[in-house]
Amino acid sequence: MEIVESTITLKLPEGSNEVLLKNLYLSCDPYMRNLMSYIEGTKDEGFPSYTPGSPLTGFGVSKVLESGHTNYEKGDLVWGFTKWEEYSLVASTSILFKIEHTDVPLSYYTGILGMPGMTAYAGFFEVASPKKGENVFVSAASGAVGQLVGQFAKLTGCYVVGSAGSKEKVDLLKNKLGFDEAFNYKEEPDLNATLKRYFPEGIDIYFENAGGKTLDAVLLNMRVHGRIPVCGMISQYNLTQPEGVTTLANLIYKRIRMEGFAVFDFYHLYPKFLEFILPHIREGKIVYVEDIAEGLENGPAALVGLYSGRNVGKQVLVVARE
Amino acid sequence: MEIVESTITLKLPEGSNEVLLKNLYLSCDPYMRNLMSYIEGTKDEGFPSYTPGSPLTGFGVSKVLESGHTNYEKGDLVWGFTKWEEYSLVASTSILFKIEHTDVPLSYYTGILGMPGMTAYAGFFEVASPKKGENVFVSAASGAVGQLVGQFAKLTGCYVVGSAGSKEKVDLLKNKLGFDEAFNYKEEPDLNATLKRYFPEGIDIYFENAGGKTLDAVLLNMRVHGRIPVCGMISQYNLTQPEGVTTLANLIYKRIRMEGFAVFDFYHLYPKFLEFILPHIREGKIVYVEDIAEGLENGPAALVGLYSGRNVGKQVLVVARE
Ligand SMILES: NC(=O)c1ccc[n+]([C@@H]2O[C@H](COP(=O)([O-])OP(=O)(O)OC[C@H]3O[C@@H](n4cnc5c(N)ncnc54)[C@H](OP(=O)(O)O)[C@@H]3O)[C@@H](O)[C@H]2O)c1
Ligand SMILES: NC(=O)c1ccc[n+]([C@@H]2O[C@H](COP(=O)([O-])OP(=O)(O)OC[C@H]3O[C@@H](n4cnc5c(N)ncnc54)[C@H](OP(=O)(O)O)[C@@H]3O)[C@@H](O)[C@H]2O)c1
Numbered sequence: 001m002e003i004v005e006s007t008i009t010l011k012l013p014e015g016s017n018e019v020l021l022k023n024l025y026l027s028c029d030p031y032m033r034n035l036m037s038y039i040e041g042t043k044d045e046g047f048p049s050y051t052p053g054s055p056l057t058g059f060g061v062s063k064v065l066e067s068g069h070t071n072y073e074k075g076d077l078v079w080g081f082t083k084w085e086e087y088s089l090v091a092s093t094s095i096l097f098k099i100e101h102t103d104v105p106l107s108y109y110t111g112i113l114g115m116p117g118m119t120a121y122a123g124f125f126e127v128a129s130p131k132k133g134e135n136v137f138v139s140a141a142s143g144a145v146g147q148l149v150g151q152f153a154k155l156t157g158c159y160v161v162g163s164a165g166s167k168e169k170v171d172l173l174k175n176k177l178g179f180d181e182a183f184n185y186k187e188e189p190d191l192n193a194t195l196k197r198y199f200p201e202g203i204d205i206y207f208e209n210a211g212g213k214t215l216d217a218v219l220l221n222m223r224v225h226g227r228i229p230v231c232g233m234i235s236q237y238n239l240t241q242p243e244g245v246t247t248l249a250n251l252i253y254k255r256i257r258m259e260g261f262a263v264f265d266f267y268h269l270y271p272k273f274l275e276f277i278l279p280h281i282r283e284g285k286i287v288y289v290e291d292i293a294e295g296l297e298n299g300p301a302a303l304v305g306l307y308s309g310r311n312v313g314k315q316v317l318v319v320a321r322e
Numbered sequence: 323m324e325i326v327e328s329t330i331t332l333k334l335p336e337g338s339n340e341v342l343l344k345n346l347y348l349s350c351d352p353y354m355r356n357l358m359s360y361i362e363g364t365k366d367e368g369f370p371s372y373t374p375g376s377p378l379t380g381f382g383v384s385k386v387l388e389s390g391h392t393n394y395e396k397g398d399l400v401w402g403f404t405k406w407e408e409y410s411l412v413a414s415t416s417i418l419f420k421i422e423h424t425d426v427p428l429s430y431y432t433g434i435l436g437m438p439g440m441t442a443y444a445g446f447f448e449v450a451s452p453k454k455g456e457n458v459f460v461s462a463a464s465g466a467v468g469q470l471v472g473q474f475a476k477l478t479g480c481y482v483v484g485s486a487g488s489k490e491k492v493d494l495l496k497n498k499l500g501f502d503e504a505f506n507y508k509e510e511p512d513l514n515a516t517l518k519r520y521f522p523e524g525i526d527i528y529f530e531n532a533g534g535k536t537l538d539a540v541l542l543n544m545r546v547h548g549r550i551p552v553c554g555m556i557s558q559y560n561l562t563q564p565e566g567v568t569t570l571a572n573l574i575y576k577r578i579r580m581e582g583f584a585v586f587d588f589y590h591l592y593p594k595f596l597e598f599i600l601p602h603i604r605e606g607k608i609v610y611v612e613d614i615a616e617g618l619e620n621g622p623a624a625l626v627g628l629y630s631g632r633n634v635g636k637q638v639l640v641v642a643r644e
Contacts, residue, residue: 244566251582260573
């Protein structure tokens with residue numbers, strides 16, 4: 001990744017039906033690494049692809065400066081796909097939603113009120129079908145998605161344990177985010193034993209963010225009729241040879257449903273999601289931890305940091321505050 | 323396994339509410355290997371456990387000689403759990419169903435009309451939710467379960483390809499069982515390429531019987547919103563260190579549902595299943611291939627043969643014909 005400067009004219013080209021945006025907050029998301037590799041059979045499956053030499057695309061919160069499309073007008077705040085630059089000219093279809101509620105931090109639309117929020121909501125409520133009293137385990141638990149899954153689980157009356165990669169994150173999970181228990185997976189030499197300790201009766205729902213070794217150990221600890229919404233496998237994204245998962249026969253013995261999902265299959269639920277989550281935010285019943293990097297020039301480091309766990313909470317990149 | 327002879331009195335003990343059975347057909351089933359190892363957390367989960375030194379238990383078709391339980395009477399034909407012996411004294415709860423239809427071969431109640439038939443029915447229709455025109459792949463396709471899945475897929479209007487371990491089995495699949503295509507997986511050095519050849523547009527439903535390398539290659543070839551009913555992973559049952567599956571991230575990219583299931587969760591559908599399948603058998607629209615071994619003394623070899631693919635079709639063991 002490199003930073004390129006150039007001079008532009010802030011004006012919509014004559015006759016264009018595109019939208020000229022001023023980018024405010026950009027979102028650093030793990031899937032961006034995957035788009036940099038080729039994934040067979042998934043082209044055109046919801047994400048814009050990357051062209052070497054062109055700016056990255058990604059989720060962001062932007063302000064409309066000029067619009068060639070009747071759906072948008074100057075001054076609108078929007079979130080959706082934009083480019084990693086100060087100003088962007090985008091197709092109106094890149095914009096996903098107009099922002100109607102501004103009594104909450106605007107940056108939230110890259111996180112709790114944006115794609116990661118919808119991911120946690122869809123994966124937990126729609127895919128995992130949680131029931132009160134069930135045992136829930138979340139990996140990458142302090143991250144953009146995980147911290148919400150844990151809080152949703154508590155709201156549902158579940159027992160929830162999270163794993164994360166540092167003491168600071170573990171403290172956050174237990175003391176701020178309301179997880180019943182949390183542990184630092186990097187300090188657990190035998191994950192199977194660790195999970196047995198936290199889940200003597202087994203796991204009903206494993207919200208899968210990590211993949212690899214974590215999944216291998218979790219499958220040994222699932223309960224009959226357990227569910228594994230497969231949200232991500234971040235531990236595998238940078239490997240040329242992914243780790244092998246050896247415990248899949250437990251899917252049969254325990255009759256487990258393991259289901260991959262993608263947030264963009266659930267965007268039709270966004271209004272319902274906002275109705276659910278906004279009151280919880282306003283009343284302080286759901287909190288959200290952000291990790292804010294300032295300035296486009298710090299974008300590459302912030303993005304790369306996701307894969308080593310440098311971020312504490314949702315990684316946001318501020319381009320401009322208004 | 324060893325054969326033991328002893329003399330018994332064919333009489334129900336005074337006051338017993340058990341049932342005295344004459345065993346006719348015994349079923350050789352892959353799960354029996356698993357019961358010989360310990361599977362964490364699955365004790366009492368539907369299968370009787372094994373005690374070294376005691377006769378194996380397994381599915382069988384038996385005739386009631388004497389009954390201490392009001393549900394059964396002398397002369398009834400039944401199927402359910404019995405022991406690998408000529409005569410067995412069993413708890414009435416071991417018997418799963420009374421046999422009402424005897425215009426079809428009695429041995430069928432170990433296969434197409436018994437546990438494997440219900441397995442194919444539940445796994446395909448209930449777990450995989452097939453739709454006309456979908457692409458279906460079945461491993462261990464000529465076996466007790468697989469041969470039915472293929473025929474159910476054809477009845478549903480799907481394109482179906484099966485894999486099996488010999489030329490004889492491949493011919494059977496294509497010429498007798500109505501699969502669109504079939505291949506011998508032992509002669510395919512690159513399963514991923516093989517699947518691409520048979521499924522240029524990808525697989526909608528993979529009926530998983532094999533596990534390991536097959537699953538690894540299949541995941542690369544699944545279509546978006548594909549389903550994998552996980553019935554068995556026979557390639558892994560005899561390994562001390564199971565093979566690692568490295569392609570699970572495709573669950574996310576393709577939003578795949580992979581679901582383990584156990585036939586005993588579906589026995590309530592048995593009457594509905596019989597209603598569906600009996601007419602098809604009588605009209606010759608569904609056929610069933612059996613591999614019949616004669617005599618208890620040939621039981622151990624027949625059972626062990628499952629794990630090397632010696633059986634061609636459902637492996638039955640005849641103890642007595644009536
Ligand atoms: N399916 C969908 O539609 C969808 C949508 C959004 C996100 N996702 C997925 O959801 C997961 C979480 O995303 P997010 O946005 O919430 O990211 P995040 O958790 O905010 O950031 C990534 C975190 O992953 C953890 N991590 C990095 N390498 C790891 C490894 N080798 N093993 C275990 N954990 C590791 C790090 O936390 P630690 O310090 O705790 O290791 C890091 O902070 C990702 O897998 C992502 O791909 C899926
Ligand atoms: N979930 C449930 O409730 C349930 C119920 C019944 C059965 N099952 C499972 O369904 C599967 C099929 O059972 P079945 O009764 O129909 O058995 P079957 O197919 O009649 O017999 C087993 C067959 O498995 C194949 N096989 C053996 N080793 C293999 C390997 N290393 N790789 C690939 N294939 C191998 C052999 O056929 P080839 O010559 O083609 O290799 C063998 O003939 C098994 O995995 C079983 O555990 C599950």
